[in-house]
Amino acid sequence: MSDCDNSGVGRSCPIRLIPRLIESFDVLRKRIETCQESHSCMQHTKGQEPPISIPNLLLIDCITCQVVAAPHRCWYLALSYVWGSQKARAVHTGEKLSSLPQTIEDAITVTLKLGFQYLWVDMYCIKQDNQNHVGDQIRHMDLVYRRARATIIAAAGEEPDFGLPGVSSVRQTRQAYATVNGVSVANFTHDPWEHVYSSAWNSRAWTFQESLFSPCRIFFTKEQTIYNCASGWNCEGIEPTQPLILQGANRNLNSMVRHAPPTFSDHYSNSMIYILIGQYSRRQLTFSMDILKAFSGVLHAYENLTSPVRHFWGIPIIPHESSVLESFSMGLSWEFSDTATFSHQASLPRREIFPSWSWTGWEHPVS
Numbered sequence: 001m002s003d004c005d006n007s008g009v010g011r012s013c014p015i016r017l018i019p020r021l022i023e024s025f026d027v028l029r030k031r032i033e034t035c036q037e038s039h040s041c042m043q044h045t046k047g048q049e050p051p052i053s054i055p056n057l058l059l060i061d062c063i064t065c066q067v068v069a070a071p072h073r074c075w076y077l078a079l080s081y082v083w084g085s086q087k088a089r090a091v092h093t094g095e096k097l098s099s100l101p102q103t104i105e106d107a108i109t110v111t112l113k114l115g116f117q118y119l120w121v122d123m124y125c126i127k128q129d130n131q132n133h134v135g136d137q138i139r140h141m142d143l144v145y146r147r148a149r150a151t152i153i154a155a156a157g158e159e160p161d162f163g164l165p166g167v168s169s170v171r172q173t174r175q176a177y178a179t180v181n182g183v184s185v186a187n188f189t190h191d192p193w194e195h196v197y198s199s200a201w202n203s204r205a206w207t208f209q210e211s212l213f214s215p216c217r218i219f220f221t222k223e224q225t226i227y228n229c230a231s232g233w234n235c236e237g238i239e240p241t242q243p244l245i246l247q248g249a250n251r252n253l254n255s256m257v258r259h260a261p262p263t264f265s266d267h268y269s270n271s272m273i274y275i276l277i278g279q280y281s282r283r284q285l286t287f288s289m290d291i292l293k294a295f296s297g298v299l300h301a302y303e304n305l306t307s308p309v310r311h312f313w314g315i316p317i318i319p320h321e322s323s324v325l326e327s328f329s330m331g332l333s334w335e336f337s338d339t340a341t342f343s344h345q346a347s348l349p350r351r352e353i354f355p356s357w358s359w360t361g362w363e364h365p366v367s
Helices: 026-038 102-113 131-139 141-146 206-212 272-280 293-303 324-331 342-347
Strands: 058-061 066-069 077-080 118-120 150-154 177-180 183-186 217-220 225-229 232-235 243-246 249-252 310-312 315-317
Touching: 026 225, 077 102, 077 141, 077 206, 102 118, 102 150, 131 141, 131 293, 141 206, 141 293, 150 206, 206 272, 206 293, 272 293, 272 315, 293 310, 315 324
Parallel strands: 077 118, 077 150, 150 217
Antiparallel strands: 058 066, 058 118, 177 183, 217 225, 225 232, 243 249, 310 315
């Protein structure tokens, strides 16, 4: 890290060198600890005590590499990634996992490096051959991610064999740097969130609620890691809270980059669910009929607010002074986004098992 003296006063430069491989996880570990101790990220926990266990929750024991029943009140990390062409497989409690995709192997490595023993991965922690367990875990997906100490997000690659850049494979950094007379000089070339928003992970429907309900997120992009919580974000390449002299103007880096993907809050207004539906409807599904399943965590969270929001075929029924029928009628006021006009709605792809009056019945973005 070099010293910047553009203002005439020596100070620490906010641009940092990014190693091709992650050399230490100490900084990430410290940030997770800080979240727990002094941030509002883990509001559902009391002090340093882990949250109440989720019924029938399974976890990967990263020491033995076995699928185990979650110990009472244990801390765990969760993984959010894209399945790609990976097929669901049946895994049973006590089974020792082997020949895992590289992303899963790397997530296990990261979990241990961060000082945790347990990791939740949907492919292995949901009994894919037990429909009761599948349904129960999908309905509680909001709790799975909200109660994780942090979520590892694989925002690079389109297959689970891609791995987490910087863990088992070198990163494709575009950062230019040089050392002159003992002073290191590095460049800041682009928005660090660029690779998150353009990733396959950000386009998938299932990952929408996984990200939304994760209070602390560690994004692994092809260039660097980004740590994000309710109190802000940090990445390896820059320190966003420090001022940077740019073209003669003292500007904060937060004004130069996009915001982090949104996270859920119990203080959301009930009507926020309409915005979430619109955002979610732009995501892609391998199996189109999973449209409600992949959104069930959001629906479950809204049903458990102080003023519960119910739904019928995905149409929100928001409680207010009017009748349930009037609330349902308001929920029917959705419309197609983009270029979908009334004249060509008949040509839009339909999900035949869902009613045409619900947004779930159409394979098209809505608002």
